[in-house]
Amino acid sequence: MTAEIGHLALALALALAILGALLPQLGAARRDPALIAAAVPLTIGQFVLVLIAFLALTWAYVVSDFSLAVVASNSHTEKPMLYKLSGVWGNHEGSLLLWALILTFFAALVALLGRNLPARFRARVLAVESMIAVGFLLFLLLTSNPFERLSPPAVEGMGLNPLLQDPGLAFHPPFLYLGYVGFSVAFAFAIAALQEGRVDAAWARWVRPWTLVAWVFLTIGIALGSWWAYYELGWGGFWFWDPVENASFMPWLVGTALLHSAIVVEKRDSLKSWTVLLAIIAFSFSLLGTFLVRSGVLTSVHAFATDPARGVFILGFLALVVGGSLTLYAMRAETLTAGGLFEPISREGALVLNNVVLATAAATVLLGTLYPLLLDVFTGAKGTVGPPYFHAVFIPLMTPLFVALGLAPFLNWKRADLKTALSRLWIAAVTALIAVTVVAYLTWGGPVLALLGVAVGAWMIGAALTDLASRLRQGGRWMRLPRAQWGMSAAHIGVGVLVLGITGATAWNRESLEVMRVGDSLSVGPYTVRLENVAPVAGPNYTAVRGVMVVSEKGRAVMTLYPESRTYATPPMTTTEAAIRPTAVGDIYAVIGEETKGGWAVRLYLKPLQYWIWIGAGLMALGGVLSLSDRRYRIGAPARRKGAAHAA
Amino acid sequence: MALSPARARKRRRLGVVIIAAAILGIAVALVLFALRDTVVFFFGPSEVISRLDDPKLRLQERRFRMGGLVEEGSVRRLEDGKTTEFRITDGPGAFTVRYTGLLPDLFREGQGVVAEGRLDDKGRFIADEVLAKHDENYMPKEVADALKKTGHWQGESEAKP
Numbered sequence: 001m002t003a004e005i006g007h008l009a010l011a012l013a014l015a016l017a018i019l020g021a022l023l024p025q026l027g028a029a030r031r032d033p034a035l036i037a038a039a040v041p042l043t044i045g046q047f048v049l050v051l052i053a054f055l056a057l058t059w060a061y062v063v064s065d066f067s068l069a070v071v072a073s074n075s076h077t078e079k080p081m082l083y084k085l086s087g088v089w090g091n092h093e094g095s096l097l098l099w100a101l102i103l104t105f106f107a108a109l110v111a112l113l114g115r116n117l118p119a120r121f122r123a124r125v126l127a128v129e130s131m132i133a134v135g136f137l138l139f140l141l142l143t144s145n146p147f148e149r150l151s152p153p154a155v156e157g158m159g160l161n162p163l164l165q166d167p168g169l170a171f172h173p174p175f176l177y178l179g180y181v182g183f184s185v186a187f188a189f190a191i192a193a194l195q196e197g198r199v200d201a202a203w204a205r206w207v208r209p210w211t212l213v214a215w216v217f218l219t220i221g222i223a224l225g226s227w228w229a230y231y232e233l234g235w236g237g238f239w240f241w242d243p244v245e246n247a248s249f250m251p252w253l254v255g256t257a258l259l260h261s262a263i264v265v266e267k268r269d270s271l272k273s274w275t276v277l278l279a280i281i282a283f284s285f286s287l288l289g290t291f292l293v294r295s296g297v298l299t300s301v302h303a304f305a306t307d308p309a310r311g312v313f314i315l316g317f318l319a320l321v322v323g324g325s326l327t328l329y330a331m332r333a334e335t336l337t338a339g340g341l342f343e344p345i346s347r348e349g350a351l352v353l354n355n356v357v358l359a360t361a362a363a364t365v366l367l368g369t370l371y372p373l374l375l376d377v378f379t380g381a382k383g384t385v386g387p388p389y390f391h392a393v394f395i396p397l398m399t400p401l402f403v404a405l406g407l408a409p410f411l412n413w414k415r416a417d418l419k420t421a422l423s424r425l426w427i428a429a430v431t432a433l434i435a436v437t438v439v440a441y442l443t444w445g446g447p448v449l450a451l452l453g454v455a456v457g458a459w460m461i462g463a464a465l466t467d468l469a470s471r472l473r474q475g476g477r478w479m480r481l482p483r484a485q486w487g488m489s490a491a492h493i494g495v496g497v498l499v500l501g502i503t504g505a506t507a508w509n510r511e512s513l514e515v516m517r518v519g520d521s522l523s524v525g526p527y528t529v530r531l532e533n534v535a536p537v538a539g540p541n542y543t544a545v546r547g548v549m550v551v552s553e554k555g556r557a558v559m560t561l562y563p564e565s566r567t568y569a570t571p572p573m574t575t576t577e578a579a580i581r582p583t584a585v586g587d588i589y590a591v592i593g594e595e596t597k598g599g600w601a602v603r604l605y606l607k608p609l610q611y612w613i614w615i616g617a618g619l620m621a622l623g624g625v626l627s628l629s630d631r632r633y634r635i636g637a638p639a640r641r642k643g644a645a646h647a648a
Numbered sequence: 649m650a651l652s653p654a655r656a657r658k659r660r661r662l663g664v665v666i667i668a669a670a671i672l673g674i675a676v677a678l679v680l681f682a683l684r685d686t687v688v689f690f691f692g693p694s695e696v697i698s699r700l701d702d703p704k705l706r707l708q709e710r711r712f713r714m715g716g717l718v719e720e721g722s723v724r725r726l727e728d729g730k731t732t733e734f735r736i737t738d739g740p741g742a743f744t745v746r747y748t749g750l751l752p753d754l755f756r757e758g759q760g761v762v763a764e765g766r767l768d769d770k771g772r773f774i775a776d777e778v779l780a781k782h783d784e785n786y787m788p789k790e791v792a793d794a795l796k797k798t799g800h801w802q803g804e805s806e807a808k809p
Contacts, residue, residue, distance in 0.1 A: 368679075383689040383690055384687070
């Protein structure tokens with residue numbers, strides 16, 4: 001019965017979404033206040049209905065209602081509750097329902113928080129959001145109904161893929177979707193602005209926090225996915241340039257560009273039509289990402305859900321949204337008159353560089369992702385484009401961006417003097433030089449490219465700290481400094497830390513593989529690992545073999561590792577649970593494999609600076625949150641500023 | 649610098665366009681250069697056997713991927729305990745693969761698998777990476793296509809009940 005309520009709610013939500021897409025636009029065109037006002041209740045109604053559908057599906061998982069096809073094929077009575085819940089979105093149908101839920105949630109937030117927006121403008125924004133909702137709800141109801149019944153009902157569920165039974169992955173999709181869908185708000189604002197023919201500082205102050213919210217979630221989502229791949233897949237890698245990863249990375253790159261260009265619109269009233277275009281592209285990449293993942297058009301190590309038939313619908317929807325919005329852009333972009341002027345060497349100039357490089361990078365990722373598909377279609381040959389391509393393209397593209405990232409905060413708006421800026425950065429330059437020298441000495445004979453990574457990483461951290469220090473000196477007390485300044489510094493330091501982490505973990509990775517008997521020792525880097533014992537253990541829905549390994553450094557025991565090899569019953573599958581422990585140098589990573597020749601196959605890695613990657617990503621996300629908490633950029637702040645000025 | 653605002657705007661626009669075009673040009677060059685050397689082609693074992701001496705392909709010199717099913721009864725572990733030898737088959741052809749390392753969790757006889765590596769001078773395929781896809785209902789797309797090509801496709805095991 002709950003399933004039917006959910007199904008009905010979805011159908012009703014679709015009806016409201018169709019009305020919500022049409023009526024406010026009609027009202028805005030005819031200047032009919034009643035139709036314009038209808039946008040808000042229609043939007044909130046959609047959210048409430050989709051929420052009901054989502055709760056109905058969740059309930060079916062909680063009580064293990066195996067008369068529902070999705071529950072039967074993805075859940076099991078013996079599964080821990082957390083994974084019953086995460087199972088809701090751990091499959092095609094449920095994840096799309098989550099998409100729709102987040103979409104309508106954001107739309108409802110715009111409706112509620114947007115009281116200070118011009119009514120007509122808000123109506124248009126909400127109509128665009130409803131239009132997107134129509135697409136997704138139709139897709140759900142027509143091709144991926146989560147409430148499809150099985151007749152007769154299954155006796156027991158088939159279980160969730162054990163690799164997905166993991167806290168990191170339980171929260172990875174929601175964060176990723178919050179990011180993807182968050183860009184729909186910037187997109188809706190861009191479309192509405194094109195229709196109204198107006199983009200100004202107030203518009204940018206609206207778009208910026210929403211973009212920041214989306215960007216923070218996407219950053220966390222990508223980091224969680226990478227972290228999961230690192231510890232769960234047991235290969236010690238954290239990024240594979242897999243199509244599914246690329247699908248989330250492309251909107252991130254464009255979103256990062258959008259974040260920066262919106263600053264120029266707000267502060268300098270410049271780069272308007274470019275910013276609008278970026279907002280369109282960012283969301284288009286989000287849709288494309290969904291398409292790539294959900295249609296199974298590309299082979300991928302992540303392909304959990306593959307059904308090419310559904311691809312046709314998303315592709316059509318994608319063509320409609322992207323084609324439609326770009327056509328509108330082509331027709332209307334001229335109406336957005338440019339504002340402030342600037343010289344190439346200026347803060348604006350640096351931000352333009354940021355935008356061009358990030359957009360180009362997104363394009364190269366797109367090409368690398370689609371190339372196998374194009375190759376197949378045009379030549380019939382099968383091939384893959386792997387990390388070598390992305391490294392060859394990304395390292396030369398990103399290096400100038402990272403150099404400029406350190407420099408940009410020292411450049412004035414409008415026109416800047418490069419010499420003055422550089423003269424204030426000598427400490428950062430010397431820091432980078434010292435770091436390179438020390439690292440070159442310590443890792444003599446290692447990859448030369450790693451030194452470049454160390455140089456730009458140290459440069460970015462040094463420059464961001466110098467900037468922060470000089471502003472603190474000017475501004476007096478640290479509390480006075482705007483949160484947005486703290487946010488920028490944290491995020492930029494985060495990029496530096498991330499680059500250092502990636503450099504360390506890829507360039508100086510140590511690895512050894514051996515068949516070990518109990519009592520055997522194996523060394524990796526400065527550490528010696530002794531296999532003390534191997535014993536069976538039982539988990540809630542699996543059995544495992546657990547190794548006990550004592551790690552010692554210079555004869556002194558420093559830690560014990562417990563890698564496991566788990567065997568699940570439903571579905572029958574073996575997973576490796578790597579034991580990972582951070583040390584001063586980096587992560588020690590141990591994997592135990594199958595029993596062979598009287599011993600166990602054991603693989604050990606030493607990954608220098610590995611955890612800096614997570615720290616770097618965390619700092620970037622923290623930077624976004626700090627900027628969001630800035631009083632000036634709080635959502636809905638523009639109109640309240642007058643009142644706030646009196647209060648202050 | 650006494651330019652009218654309109655002229656200045658045009659000039660600035662031109663500057664931005666030139667910078668953007670330069671970066672884009674560099675990127676295109678990088679991409680083309682990188683793609684030429686980094687595309688890893690995929691073949692089924694029978695295709696590898698038939699095109700072994702194809703002068704255009706130069707299989708002996710390049711890195712490629714080979715995929716198919718792990719032949720039943722072909723998996724054996726070498727003396728060192730960490731090197732596995734097995735045969736990948738797509739029906740008519742089978743090719744011996746050597747891999748040193750931990751095999752993925754889903755590696756099993758009869759399962760679809762993709763190996764990446766090079767041929768050695770004895771004509772063996774030395775893989776440094778072996779991928780077995782995570783989901784057992786899921787067959788690597790290239791493997792399925794290769795099996796279909798040789799007529800050894802047994803139909804998709806439908807994931808849905």
